[in-house]
Amino acid sequence: MTTTTDLDRELTLRLRIDALVADYIHCIDEDRLEEWPDYFTADGRYKVITRENYDLNMPVALIYCDGRGMFEDRISALRTANIYEPHVYCHMVSALKILDSSGPDIRTQSNFTITRTMSEGDMMTFLCGKIFDTVTEVDGEMKFKERTVILDSRRIDTLLVIPV
């Protein structure tokens, strides 16, 4: 039976994860990408993988970061080296489901859609799929320990440079 305490705990957890996800997507959508690595633990792992590869148990990702340095490199490369037509994302995230909250590492699943708007103003639905997260608390703050973005939309239009 669900007790009031269980419900309180669940609600608090949902609110905290929701706040983390909201901060995360606004950070990306508002182009504060230098802050992006801070949303992960120092040993955080991040993968953007197509559903095709995921379902076939094939490991190759479009973007793979393992540890803070690789997160920083993604951002310094897109700021200093990579060339692309300027664009912004608008993330829509929904249907947060808590898969496991029994230990310190909380596992969740959610759906997302990203629209991409180019500098000339044309917008397209760029990516959609599921996100599997492992969230943990570090010094009182929620962080992603692992974030696996699974793209239903496996055909990448032109290029993928800004993280999801």
Next chain:
Amino acid sequence: MDTAQIDPGTDFVWPSEDVSQIPFRVYTDQDLYDREQRVLFQGPTWNFLCLDCEIPEPGDYKMTYIGDAPIIVVRDENGNINAMVNRCAHKGSLICYKPRGNVKEFACIYHNWTYNLRGKLTGVAFGKGVRGQGGLTEEFKHDEHGLERIRIENVRGFIMGTFSDETPPFAEYIGQELMDNIDRVFIKPLKVLGYHSQIFPNNWKLYVENNKDSYHASLLHVFHNTFGVVRPTMTGGIKLSDSRWHHLSYTQREEIGDDNIAKEKIRSKQDDYSLSDTRMMEHVLELGDKITNSIQTVFPTMVLQQILNALAVRQLIPKGVNESELIWTILGFDDDDADMDELRLQVNNLVGPAGFISMEDGCVGGFIQTAAKANVDAQTILPMGGRKIEPSDGSRVTESAVRGFWKGWRECMGV
């Protein structure tokens, strides 16, 4: 069934005497696109279909394309690989509509005609009619209505296909020097580590040219220089097949001693910008030589890639005049251990639609396509390295290989 198509010819006239000027019209013209399908993709060219290791068991099939034509590649009961056009002999429905799978036979969903794994028509639903009414007449011969078969060759595990009987054997098609590079890189049985698909907002030929254009690498892909991953001490060159249709561009590290060749690693230089994590740039010299990058093209649309330890085959599929799709099949060796698997995942951050040194190739073709539409009678110029189409031993600052592509295109297109 004789499927040879009638060549209606073309009004298009190549506007200059050689291939150092390219008319923008070739990227925008629907008639030329249609002609390419008939006489180039379905002409005397070899096209990448899939890998042997993707269809290991009898009945395993994979859907693919040669140009616009949908193709099925399947392994039959005897272990042989067959390729057929994915088009029912009845009313032309796709026979396979799932990208991969395992089947005992092919059954068309529309009226349930069935074909064996060699494409032979084995059954026609209600062929005898119902209660003596309808059905096929005597004149219908099952043998005359199989799936159209594609000639294939298994080249070191890469299944190649051609519509034409005229196409020379693959080794002859690309020549000894370029065959040697396939042997150099793909030294062991392969495994697939995953796929990427990338849509380019441009005509397919702009991406093919981009691969043959080694001149752009250090200029467009600034990552190389910014993070010091290509060093001036590196040498390289361009090889061309005798036909000039195919090319190989490579760089190698001259400075490594032979003593430590097996496990030597490359680090990025420490500079204003340096990578926080250099694992992605580590290079295990698994091929027994010092070549860091090799990009090999097989006319018209296949690219074989070795970038450090990132191995891949890329297949370009035209999607109408203004669009194309690149399928990346990311490879490793079947006997890779866990460390090597991890290294390949790391280094694959460099390539693919989000690759540090390849993402720009996704947008640059679109920039040209935009200009091309507005200027179909104008021309691009390919002056680097003169007008000749010659291999280059030292420098890669040449557009020779691009001119070689246009030589092949003109020969196939008869213009």
